[in-house]
Every structure is written in structure tokens, then in C-alpha cells.
Amino acid sequence: MTFQAFLIKYAEIGIKGKNRYIFEDALVKHIRRALKRVEGSFSVSKAMGRIYVNVESDYDYDEVMEALQCIFGIVWICPVVQIPDHGFEDLSKQVVEYIEQVYPERPKTFKVDSRRSRKNYPLNSQEMNRELGGIILDAFSDMKVDVHKPEMMLHIEVREKFINIYSKEIPGPGGMPIGTNGKAMLLLSGGIDSPVAGYMIAKRGVFLDATYFHAPPYTSERAKQKVVDLAKEVAKYSGPIRLHIVNFTDIQLYIYDKCPHEELTIIMRRYMMRIAEELAKRSGAMGLVTGESIGQVASQTMQSLAATNEVCTMPVFRPVIGFDKQEIVELAVKIGTYETSIQPFEDCCTIFVAKHPVTKPNINVIRSSEKKLEERIDAMVQEALDTTEVILCE
Numbered sequence: 080m081t082f083q084a085f086l087i088k089y090a091e092i093g094i095k096g097k098n099r100y101i102f103e104d105a106l107v108k109h110i111r112r113a114l115k116r117v118e119g120s121f122s123v124s125k126a127m128g129r130i131y132v133n134v135e136s137d138y139d140y141d142e143v144m145e146a147l148q149c150i151f152g153i154v155w156i157c158p159v160v161q162i163p164d165h166g167f168e169d170l171s172k173q174v175v176e177y178i179e180q181v182y183p184e185r186p187k188t189f190k191v192d193s194r195r196s197r198k199n200y201p202l203n204s205q206e207m208n209r210e211l212g213g214i215i216l217d218a219f220s221d222m223k224v225d226v227h228k229p230e231m232m233l234h235i236e237v238r239e240k241f242i243n244i245y246s247k248e249i250p251g252p253g254g255m256p257i258g259t260n261g262k263a264m265l266l267l268s269g270g271i272d273s274p275v276a277g278y279m280i281a282k283r284g285v286f287l288d289a290t291y292f293h294a295p296p297y298t299s300e301r302a303k304q305k306v307v308d309l310a311k312e313v314a315k316y317s318g319p320i321r322l323h324i325v326n327f328t329d330i331q332l333y334i335y336d337k338c339p340h341e342e343l344t345i346i347m348r349r350y351m352m353r354i355a356e357e358l359a360k361r362s363g364a365m366g367l368v369t370g371e372s373i374g375q376v377a378s379q380t381m382q383s384l385a386a387t388n389e390v391c392t393m394p395v396f397r398p399v400i401g402f403d404k405q406e407i408v409e410l411a412v413k414i415g416t417y418e419t420s421i422q423p424f425e426d427c428c429t430i431f432v433a434k435h436p437v438t439k440p441n442i443n444v445i446r447s448s449e450k451k452l453e454e455r456i457d458a459m460v461q462e463a464l465d466t467t468e469v470i471l472c473e
Contacts, residue, residue, distance in 0.1 A: 121143075
């Protein structure tokens with residue numbers, strides 16, 4: 080069966096009160112943007128607390144579903160048959176035809192859920208449920224009513240200008256529409272965790288930019304391309320990401336030469352946070368996002384996180400802070416970043432790791448070590464900022 084429309088259902092947006100239209104409009108904008116990449120012609124509209132994607136030409140059902148399932152704010156996607164109101168007898172025929180076409184293998188049990196926004200319809204909701212249920216039983220002798228756990232929930236909605244018939248509710252990603260909760264800068268590495276962190280913060284309606292620290296020749300162009308590919312995967316959900324590629328080689332070598340090796344990871348991380356924060360300020364972001372999880376590696380103990388936080392004036396959001404590694408991996412698989420993340424191209428953090436990194440750094444000791452960098456570090460940071468490459472990933 081060819082569905083003429085897709086009914087989009089949301090959840091949290093519905094409790095936004097007088098500001099709800101802002102979130103609805105943002106969701107409509109993102110649906111339109113996503114469907115531009117799909118072959119076919121579509122119109123998106125709001126109607127009485129509902130959003131409809133109306134089909135205006137031939138289209139690929141799977142492509143449409145794939146596009147809609149990447150849009151934050153959508154909770155359910157319902158492929159809908161819309162019919163004009165030509166009376167209850169015509170509706171009954173349409174319902175039987177719908178079941179025949181959508182369910183070539185009949186469900187064993189069903190329930191009818193009828194609703195009327197047009198109260199002058201001849202039958203009320205309970206009467207429609209009862210009458211349509213009897214018609215379905217007569218047409219399909221192998222089906223039975225089950226009001227508690229039906230295999231098919233048949234929805235009939237009598238609207239002002241048409242009647243909706245649908246029974247399938249395909250889950251969307253949930254969350255809030257992108258851009259309704261500000262902007263943040265994601266520190267994106269080539270690992271598994273940071274793309275997942277970006278996905279999770281974007282799910283709350285936060286628009287993303289990203290920063291990647293590149294260390295040629297110690298990290299290859301393939302490592303850089305891997306991060307670009309990861310940004311594009313996240314951008315399927317978050318919308319376009321401006322990826323800032325910072326050449327970090329000279330800074331890393333300078334730290335390696337001047338500072339105790341057991342403190343390398345923490346001091347390098349502190350300078351990454353300083354640079355990312357400056358880029359965030361320039362792009363209008365309001366916070367930093369990292370993929371850190373407590374205790375996963377030496378730089379992610381409570382003491383280490385406190386040491387890196389200390390150099391930031393912006394809030395640092397860590398969406399996977401309490402996740403086990405397997406939980407992060409499962410989400411990476413779900414959103415499509417895992418296979419790219421495990422490609423064997425190392426980033427700058429793994430190249431310059433110490434053999435025995437400090438796990439409980441003393442902030443005063445770290446500050447003292449950083450004083451050894453005072454002669455050149457400010458100029459090197461400025462040069463890294465001035466030579467940052469920006470790639471639009473979408």
C-alpha cells in the first residue's frame with residue numbers, strides 16, 4: 080500500500096505551554112531539511128497539535144523512514160491512509176481494504192481505537208469501535224478482538240477535512256528538536272565515546288560544533304578523515320557540524336620536552352580544553368562536550384577530571400560520564416558510528432600517552448609544571464587557533 084502521509088507524534092514538546100509553537104516550528108524545519116535528501120516531493124504542516132508529512136509524488140518508503148528516524152523530537156512515525164468522509168459505509172470498506180493490503184499475513188488479534196475531533200460525526204468513538212470491530216470480525220474470520228495486548232491496534236481519526244487510518248507506529252529517536260537548547264562545542268576524537276556523547280547532547284536539542292586535535296606526522300591523514308567521517312555520522316542526527324581541526328603537534332612536543340612524562344596526558348588535555356573553549360566562544364557555543372567516563376582511563380579519574388575542568392570557564396558536559404564501556408559501544412552501534420570508530424588510525428591522545436600516567440594529579444603540582452611552558456606556550460596556542468582548519472560536515 081502507498082501511504083499518502085506520515086503522522087508525526089512528539090512527547091516533551093506537548094508540555095511546553097505557550098512556547099510549544101517554537102519547538103513545533105523547529106521540528107517542522109528539521110523534517111523539511113531531512114526530506115530534501117530524499118527522492119520525492121513532500122509538504123510538512125501543523126494541524127491541531129499534530130505534524131503531517133504529506134506525500135505529493137512517488138517516493139521511496141524506506142528512504143523516508145530512514146530520514147525521519149534521525150530527527151530528534153520525533154517519538155513515533157505513523158504511515159497514514161487519508162480518506163475523504165463519504166459516510167460510515169465507505170469508511171468500513173476502506174478499513175477492510177487497509178487490513179488486506181497492509182497485513183497479507185493477518186494478525187491474530189486486534190483492537191479498534193477511534194477518535195473524533197469533529198464532534199458532529201454521526202457515530203461517537205465507542206459506537207465506531209463497536210461497529211468497525213464487528214465489520215472486521217465478519218471480513219476476517221481468523222481474527223479476534225483483544226483489548227489488552229492486540230497484535231494490531233487500528234487507529235481511526237475523524238479530522239475536520241479527512242479521516243486517518245493507521246496501525247503502525249515506528250519509533251523515532253525522541254529528544255528535542257536541534258537548536259532549541261543552544262549550542263555546544265564537542266571535543267571529537269577518533270574513538271568510540273565522543274561521537275556517542277555528541278549524539279546524546281544533540282538529542283536534548285543542542286546544536287553542535289566540533290574540535291579535533293590533529294598531530295601530523297604522528298597522526299595520519301587517514302586518522303583525520305576518520306574523524307571527518309564520524310562528524311558526518313553524528314550530523315545525520317544533529318544537522319551540519321562545523322569541524323575545527325587544530326594542529327596540535329608543536330604544542331604536544333613542547334609539553335613532552337618540558338614537563339614530567341607522567342603528567343603529559345593531563346597537561347595536554349588542559350591545553351586542549353583551553354583551545355576548544357576559545358573556539359567555542361568564537362562560534363557562540365555555551366559549553367564544551369566530551370566523551371569522558373569516570374575511571375575508564377587515567378585521564379578520567381575524578382581527580383583528573385577536576386584538573387582539566389579547572390582551566391575552563393564554560394560548563395563541561397559529559398553525557399556518558401556514568402556509562403559502562405559496553406553501554407557506550409551498544410549506543411555507538413545503534414547510531415552507526417561504531418564501525419568507523421574502531422578503524423585502526425590513532426589520534427594524538429594515544430600517540431603521546433605516558434607509560435605510567437598520574438591518576439590522581441595534584442592541581443598545584445600541575446600548575447607548577449605548566450610554568451615551565453611559559454616562554455612559548457601562549458604564542459603556540461595562538462598559532463594553533465589562527466591556523467585551525469574548518470570543515471563543514473553534513
